[in-house]
Amino acid sequence: MLKKVFYSALSALLMVSMFAGTSFADTKTQKANSQVIYTAKEIKDTHKLFEKAINGVTDLAKEELPKFVAQEAVLKARSKSKNINQEDKSKEIKVQSTTQLLKVEKKGDAEVKSYVTNTFAAPTEQQLASSDSGSKYDSSYSVIARSTVYYTISYNNGRKYYDMSRVSGSWSILDNSVTVGGYRVLYGQTGINKSGYSVTQKSNYKYPGGAFTYYTPSSWQPIWANDSYVHSIGVTTRCAIERRGSSWTLTFYNNI
Structure with a gap:
């Protein structure tokens, strides 16, 4: 036994x-079977990245991105604002973006590319005062909002998939008459997964200080970049800007 x-x-x-x-x-x-065939040192300097963005220097052309890409910023006057004309209560802020290819990896027969997209929204002193002006990186900007998304692009059975790994951002104040606060961050990736099902993956709202970095959960699934289906991959930030009695809310969308 x-x-x-x-x-x-x-x-x-x-x-x-x-x-x-x-x-x-x-x-x-x-x-x-995994082989790294290309790597690049990430550019992190805000000034250099902003210059690349306004000059249209990027490793990933807009034509290569899904049509549901949404990168925009809206400045809205808050109720307590003073001396703001009615037509200036809401205005779009020009958004500039640059993407860097960080790594190319061969996994079996598949190729995985890692990217980082830095997007900027920079309201000027004139915009905060009620008129539009300014186009260069100089003192005419009051605040530079930076939004960064790290992600991979891969293929499975002939389909293109996006998978976000982390998001980060910051607000740089260039005008000493400006204060920024009330920061709010929401990020996620929603769309069709590899199994053909619609999935909604998003964070709860975060309330950081003047800069943030958040990693996506390991349980999140890659999203199929099919223009026939609505999908959203990226981060939205919001902050309150005050300048000489005027108060604004800047909402900044950075969806790749």
């Missing part, structure tokens, strides 16, 4: 070892 128990336990142990060995071997095979 004891021999039977011993041999049964031994057999079970051997089976577990065999499966564990197979799993470990599969992991090693996957790693062996």
Whole structure:
């Protein structure tokens, strides 16, 4: 009887070892089949990135992005604002964007590209006062809002998928008469997954200080970049801007 128990336990142990060995071997095979064929040092300097954005320098042309890309910023006067004409209560702020290719990796027969997209919205002193002006990186800007999305583009069965890994952002004040606060961040990726089902994946609202970085949960699924289906991948930020008695809300959408 004891021999039977011993041999049964031994057999079970051997089976577990065999499966564990197979799993470990599969992991090693996957790693062996993964090859990095390109890497680039990430540009993080806000000034350099802003210059690249306003000059249209990018590694990923807009033609290569899905048609549901939405990068825009809206400045709205708050109820307590003073001396703002009715026609100036809401205005669009020009948005500039630049994308850098960080890595290209070969995984078996598939190619995975890692990108970072930096997008900027910069209301000027004149816009906060009630008139539009300014087009360069200089003191005419009161605030520069920066929104950054890290993501991969890969293919599966001929379909193109986006998968966001993290978002970050900041607000740089260039006018000492301006104060910025009331920061709010929402990020997510919603659309059709690899199984063909519609999924909604989004964070709860975050309330950071003047800068933030948030990573997406590992449970989030890649989204199919099919222009026939509405999808949203990116981050939205909001802040309150005050300048000499006028108060505004800047809402900034950065969907890739």
